[in-house]
Amino acid sequence: MITGKSLVALVASLILIGCHKAQPPVADTLRVVPVRVETIELKPHVATENVVGTVRPKLQSAIEAKVSGQIDKMLVVPGQEVKAGDILVQLSVRELQAKLDEALASQKQAETDLQRYSTLIQQRVVSQQDFDAVQTRARIARAAVIEAQTNLEYATITAPFSGVITRKLADFGDLAAPGKPLLELEETKSLRLEADVPEAIIGRMRIGAKFTVRIEAQPNEMEGVVSEIAPAGDPNSRTFVVKLDLPQSDELRAGQFGRVAIPVGETEVLRAPASAVIRRGEMELVFVVANKHAQLRLVKTGKEIGDEIELVSGVDPGERVVVEGNQHLVDDQPVNISSGVRN
8 A cells, every 4th residue: 555655755756757867767776875864853942933123223322512503613424433522513612702701701800899899898898788799799700601611612512422423414504503413423333133022922031131133134143132121012013122232243233134033932843954855946855764775755844943954744753864975866776874975
């Protein structure tokens, strides 16, 4: 009686024989081929759910002026690296300097009056009330000078931290004012992945927990450490924003697309080395060794896990599959199991 598995193998064999007409159809005339095999078993596998995210800088700032004034100098351009304290923009200081000069003159007059009234109060020529008023005016004058000096310093806009200028929103001659961004600055050395995690699995996230992150533009996986979890979710998408710190890398760029793998359970899957699977068009095939002959099987594969691949159907645990020397095999070809085969 022909079983379902035997029928599948027979059909696959006929297809391959048609593709390799040079191979003799009779098994007894086929030469013995050395192969390397591996016994496949069920192996534990952590099931994960991939959540997409975007790489963003940990530090980013919109640079604004603290005082109003015309831009005299724009000293940076987008893409330029700057260090903390570097001058980015210089505003016109004429009006601010004039206010400082006025405050200094008022302070000088107030200090002179205070010295004169200090002498008069000792001579009991003026009242204590008059002396207190002069003393208050002197204090106000000193505060006005400090304010004018501070505003003059604000005319020189510097970088709050080291990073890269990403956008320029104003230029020479423009009017700068509080609340009007002039530049955007990002710190590029410290990046993180921001992902919207569904509420069904947010309970698996903890501050300090480590997860596997894959950035599409990067060849290798990296480790992300959870640094922030939003305390409240988005009521529309039912997701929570989670931020994972990424290791420093010269290849990482803000705005890149990535995925974080969140474990959701553990299962057992049948896995084999990826080299055991042969692809012929849309078919996926393996050779199983039984009675020193290679038997062709149609299989269905699942996820790739490292250098192994999940076998969803077509083979059973405990069977031996050919992992080397399988590229030119045909169904029922005699084989010699070897430990040093190379295709």
